[in-house]
Structures are given as structure tokens and as C-alpha cells.
Amino acid sequence: MTDNHERNAMDGIDDKVDARLEARLRSHFEGVADGMSPEGAGVDAAMTVGTRMGRRRRALSSVAAVALVVVGIGAAFFVRSALAGDPADIVALEPTGGSSAVGGAVPVQGVAAADLDWYAVDGTLGYTTSLFSASDGTLYALSTAPGVTWANAGPTLPKAIYHSEDGETWEVALLDGNEWVTKIAERGGTLYALGTAPGVAGFDAPPEYLIGTSTDAGASWETSALPTEAAPPPDMGPVNFVEVSSHLAAGPKGVLALATTRFHIDLFSLLPPELQRGNLDVQSTPDGIRAIDYSIYEQLDMQCYAEMDEAGLEYTGDNLDEMPESCRQLFTDDVPDSVVFSATWEELGFDGASLRFSELFVATDGTNFEPVPSPFGEDEQVNRVFAHDLGFVATSWGMPQLTVRISPDGRTWETAENLPALSDVLAAGTYGGSLALVGTSFEGLPVVVWSDGSGGWEQSDLSGVVAGANGWVTAAGIGEQGVVFAYQTWDELSQRSTIEVVRGVAPDNWELVPVSDIVGGGDGYVEWMVVGRDVVAARVVVSNNFGPPTAAQLVGAVEK
């Protein structure tokens, strides 16, 4: 090979022989490709396995992030022996668990939980956002409209309001002309709705939040505007889009509406000119912006998997110490070299606070919505808001863990102390005069805690109740028929998930619902759950080994 030949080849100027060979190669590859039809395991399998890989990674990241916190809490949140309260007023189910407490035992009295007759029916409701038992015992749901499937849904799913007396038969009220409704709640026989008004033109217009009331189960609505003050930021360039989210909760202590507005500007244009190139992702931070160079992630990705494969290592979620450094950075999302630019709003000459609004309103009488100081930080992501007989509960994400706030009236809030570290809270409500929270611990175990309002929390011991571990509570409900939750775990050996539905009628009195026997298969998850006066209803989605999932509605009705 001559120097000249080498240079020509390096410049891509190959000689005629190479050109003919290239053409022959392309022709050969086309022929080979046409003759093959790889099927593989399919996209569903890829997503299922990939989700499991991602969960392992997220679980590990979460555990790593809160390790210090857990150690700190562990010192204070010690285990005490069983509940001292007298559950004499509770219909006796066979006790299968215990409880532990900090700050005193919590009494659970005056409840009318009964034995339930469990069965499955074809589901009426689809994907559901708002779901609750109203003050008269009627179940209400804001769910996908009849006939709507993922395939024909389009960018947003048409919704409808459903109500049911028995959890089995649902009547529907279509939302024709009221598609703005995104959340519903009930108080004293009146349905409340919250959403944003459609048809506001342009990016620079503030969103209009609407409050609606209905006294005919959602068939018709009277609306008024929430007095929000969110407005496009001045002097920060054009707004790309406005992101809005809302929460609504109603109970004996009033109606609470939370409107969160984010104005998104063109962050890319704020970068220095030399950085305005491709493969950079510009993100907002609590203080300003930062630019991430994903090509560095890409290189690290390559390196990680090559090193992992070379060493014959498999990432199991709890063996990060064995992983190469490249993988440790990747899996903990700690890739310092990827941040190629960061600046505070002040350094950029802007007021970052003008981009984000968290506005809270309370109607103690159910009619007049007054703005009250929001306890949520501008960058806090409010997860869920619950109303119950004693007030309100709100959960929000902030590093390193979930924050739970409680309020007697929606106006004054305090952070719940002495709780175990939770990754999520699925239900909050009163049962037997005590406030109960149902969620998942960072260790992947179900958690039910109880409070009598004195500041302490008692945790039910569920170790002898659920068999699985390293799972998630996917749905929960609290009502007259007890505290009920669904716990999903993944079995590596069988590559299947297991659903456990558990009902408690006292902090130390739990029973397992044989959900697998009832719905004909346990590989799936429970999507939603509601506990009413005389009934428990839940939607069980069964996976069917990567085939099209099927859904059944699980009903637990008071035995008559």
C-alpha cells in the first residue's frame, strides 16, 4: 500500500475497483436483508424487560439518594410493640398482622366494616383520574368515555363522568361541551370540577382555570373562573408553551383547588452562541438553566455496556459496587462531564420566579374560592391532594423523598414528621376516626400508617400479610369498608408479576383477597381502587404473557 493510496482511501476517494466492490457489497446486503424477516420477541417484550431494568435502576438510585435520610430516620423511627387500642367495635376478621407505633397507639372506633363478598364483572370504566365515594355513598369516577380505546384516543382521551351505587353498574354523563373538566370532587351533594378553559389563543395569554359545580351528577355545569394571577413572564423572550396542572379535593372542611402554571421559554436561545449546536439538551433547574451534552452520555453508555459485557456482569439493581465506574455514573445519573453549561436566572438577567406559579384556593363554604398562601415551592411537583373528614393531605416530590403535608382547613399546612421514608402515597383518608395513609416504602414494601392527630404515627406491621417484596402499591382506597390496597411484585424466576389485594379493618387486622382466583390470573396490576360505604371496587389489568391485556372489575360487596 502506498502513501498515496492510503491518503486517497482515508479521504474517501477510493479507486474504481473499490467502487465496484462497494456496489457489490450493497447489492449483497440488500439481497440478504430482503431474505430475512427477524421477528424477535416483539416490542411489548422489549418494553416489559426494559421497564424491569429501568425499575431496578430507579429503585437503586432512590435508595442511594435517601440512604442518609433513612439512616437518620431509622434512629428515630424505632419499632414498638403491638397496638394497644381496642378494636372491639370492628367486625372481627382473623388478625394476620400487627402494628408498631411512635407517639402512641391510634384508636379505631365506631366503624361498620363488614364481611365482603368478592367477585369480578366486566369493567365499565377505563383509564380513570378522579375516583371517590361521595358523601351519600355513591361512587363517582372521571374516566375515559364509552368506546374510547388507546388506539382511537388521539392526543387526549375523551372523558365522561360515571356514578354507581353498587360498584358494578355505572351510569354515564358525557362531557359534551365541557371537555375542559380534568378533575372532579364532591361535597354535600354537589360535584365540583376543575380544568382549564379551551380556546385561549396564543402563547402569551395566561391560562384560565375554571371551577364548575353540578347538582345533576355531571350532566350540566355552572362555571366560574378561578382568580389566578399567573401571567407570561416579561422580557424573557417568546413563550414556547404553557404547561398547566391542577388538583382538586373536596370534603367536610371545604373545597381545595390547586393551579400550577409553568411558562416554558426557548431555553436554547439563552445559551452562549458557541454552544447553540445539536445534541445539547437545555433544562431548567431550580435556580436557572443547564445544558447537557448527551453525546457524553452516549459514549459512557457504550463504555458501560461494553465493559459490563466484557466482564460478564449483569446489573441486578443491588450490585452497583461491582459495576464499572462508567456504569455507576450512568445508572445514578451522575455524569458531571455532561453538564457543559449552567447559569442562574440572575446571571442570565431574568427573574426565574416569573416562569412558575403555584396558586392555591380554598372555598370553606364550597362557594367562594379564596386565594391562600401555597405551601408548595415553585419547583415542587405536587403529586396528589386528598380531602378527608379531618382536613386535607397533600403529597409532593422533592429530593430526596416524598413530602407529606397535612392541613385542618386547607389554609395552614404543616409537614408530617416521623413518617417512614415513602416513595409514594396512594390513598389518605379517615377510618374509625383516625387518619390513615397508604403508600410504598423505598424498600418496595407496602406501608400503612395511622394518626390520631396528636403528631405521632403508628405503622401497621404487614410483614406477615403480604408475601412478596420489592414491589409497589399500585392502587389503594380508604372508606367505610376499611383500608384496601393492591400490591404488585415481580418474580424473577417466573418472569411474572403477582398481585396481592389486602383489606384492613384495623391497624392490626388484615385479610388477603384471593384476587387471582376471582379474576382468573394474577399476572398484572390493579389500576385503580375505591372504597365506599358498602362496596370496594377495583380495576384489575391482567397481562396475558405479552398478549393484549384484559381488564376485569373486582367488586367486594357487603354480604347480604
Place this chain on the structure above:
Amino acid sequence: MHVETTLQDQAMTDESHPVTVTTARPDFTAFYREVYPKVAKALAVTLRDVELADEAADEAMARCYSRWSTVQRYDNAAGWVYRVGLNWALSKRRRTMREPKFRPMGAPDAPDVADPAIHEALGELDMDLRAVVVCRYMFDWSVQETADALGIRPGTVKSRSHRALEKLQSRLEHMR
């Protein structure tokens, strides 16, 4: 325009992390449908083992989905999948001492070998060279795209490409 956190958005995401729209990116299902067959075929040619290639493509796609929020931002996400699949397959082959099992022509489910001489000549290339040839002439990727996909420098792509073509040419000369 107001971007509401919709029912569908909420179904697809953790409710605790509300949807933030930045730029339009392909959804995974569409990406899978487009890329999986190409990667599986390319891996089959590179590895000369159809079954191992299918397994490797499955594994790479699952890893891709587990990191989809990041991988979808890559300039050549298909290249990432190809490389991850190739690494995984080579690792598995080393661990299991598995021999390539490219099914012979005429087998009921064998891929059609369009040019037997080319097929045979490719089989005599080192894996590194064959991977470059596949990227350049089966995927039709540029030098830079090939370099990104294989995690090597563009200059290395060019030199490997040249060496591969030279060897192929030489081999084909002998086969005349």
C-alpha cells in the same frame, strides 16, 4: 397554547413527575418497528449467527427502552442499539464458546445469501472489520455515524474500511 397534563400523558408517566414537553421525539414503538429489523439483520451478517443476532437485538432493544429518555436523544440511536447488541453477543459468545451458526443456503429458514462469494469473503474478515463494512454498506451510515455507533474514531473507521475492502478485494480475486 396550553399543554394540559392529559389523561394519556398521566397514564404513560409517573404522576409524580408531570409531563414536560421539550421537543418532538420518536416514540419507542415506532422506533422499534423501524430499527429492530435493520439491527437484527445487520447483527446477523456481522455475527454470522441468526439466532444469536435475534437474541442480541432483543437484549439491546430492552436496554434501549430502559434508557429511552436518554437514548432517544442520541444522534444515531440505531447505532447505539447495534453496538449494544454486538457487544452483548460477543460477550455471550466468549462466555459460552458458542460457534457461529449462520444457516447454510438452502436451509428452510436460512436467509438468502445473495452473493455467495461476498458472503464467504466477509466471513474471513475479523469482526472489527466486518462491523465497519456492515455499518458503512448495509446501514449506509457515514464515517461519522459509523464511528459514533461503534465507539471508535472516524479515522479508525476509514482505515478499517479501507483494510476491509482491500482484504475483500484480494479474497475475491483469488476466488475467480
